[in-house]
Amino acid sequence: MTKRATVRAHEVVMKVVREGDVVIDATAGNGHDTVFLAARIGESGKVVAFDVQAAAIESARARVEAAGFGKRVEFFCESHAAMADRVSQGVAAVMFNLGYLPGADHGVITETGETLRALAAAVSLLKPGGVLTVVCYPGHAGGDEEAAAVTEWARNAGGEVFPAAREGAPFLVVVSQSS
Numbered sequence: 410m411t412k413r414a415t416v417r418a419h420e421v422v423m424k425v426v427r428e429g430d431v432v433i434d435a436t437a438g439n440g441h442d443t444v445f446l447a448a449r450i451g452e453s454g455k456v457v458a459f460d461v462q463a464a465a466i467e468s469a470r471a472r473v474e475a476a477g478f479g480k481r482v483e484f485f486c487e488s489h490a491a492m493a494d495r496v497s498q499g500v501a502a503v504m505f506n507l508g509y510l511p512g513a514d515h516g517v518i519t520e521t522g523e524t525l526r527a528l529a530a531a532v533s534l535l536k537p538g539g540v541l542t543v544v545c546y547p548g549h550a551g552g553d554e555e556a557a558a559v560t561e562w563a564r565n566a567g568g569e570v571f572p573a574a575r576e577g578a579p580f581l582v583v584v585s586q587s588s
Contacts, residue, residue, distance in 0.1 A: 414581040415506065417571060418542040419445055421583055422502045425540045426450060430501035433534070434458040435489035435527055436519065439511060440469030442504045447478035450501075456482040457496050459489040489519075489527035493534060501539050503531040507555060508546035521555045528562055528584075535586040541568075543584075548577035556580070 412420075419442075426432055428451035434443045437460040446456045456478075460466050466486045473482050485495055489505070505527070507519045531541050543563070545556035559582055560570050568584035 414544045414571070414573070414579040415441075417581045418442075418504060418506075418544055418583075421540055421542055421581075422446070422504060423449065425538065426501045429453040431455045431457070431496065431499060432501050433492055433496060433503040433531065434469075435492065435503055435505045435531065436460060436507065437469040437484065438465050438506055440472030442506055443469050443482060444472055444476045444478060446502070446504065447473060447476065447481045450481060452481065454481060457492070458482055458484050459487060459492060459495075460484075461486065461488055488523050490523045490530060492527060493530040496534055498534050499536045500531075500534040501536060503535065503539075503541045505531075505541070505543040507544060507559070508549060508552060519555060521551070521558045524555060525558060525562055528559070528566075532566060532584060532586070537586055539586040541584040541586075543582040544579050545582060546579050547573075 426449040430450050432446045437443050437458040443458045463486055466484050545559050547553045547556040563582040566584050571581040573580040
């Protein structure tokens with residue numbers, strides 16, 4: 410059985426992120442990746458989380474607080490494309506989970522242009538040996554276009570694309586920074 414793209418993303422990040430690292434959740438959503446990252450970086454690390462939807466920030470913040478990681482995470486209710494304005498270089502990992510916020514308005518989605526700008530910013534922030542993961546969701550309005558653009562961007566950046574188990578299912582893209 411093929412692993413879910415989100416599980417694979419966590420496995421990739423676990424190999425790289427250590428206690429004390431700075432990491433980014435580029436799409437905070439409901440906070441699942443934010444909590445995962447906060448657990449990995451320990452008390453001396455920092456997670457910077459972005460989302461354009463206030464409801465997503467509230468949901469992620471509540472999940473982070475419930476896990477006891479509130480002091481480890483800084484939230485920004487703005488586009489992930491602004492991450493270079495908020496974070497310095499030396500980032501161990503950046504995680505993207507594209508698409509829309511589950512349980513919310515499916516008409517509010519990550520936008521291809523913003524995502525490509527955010528990916529360029531993310532790569533520029535990674536420290537040597539750092540990693541960027543992107544879970545792409547084709548199959549919804551705007552999702553196919555965004556997934557294709559991210560795949561092309563990743564291939565040009567020397568990244569790896571892990572295909573979905575079936576057509577239209579989420580898939581993982583990984584770009585590693587050379588050591």
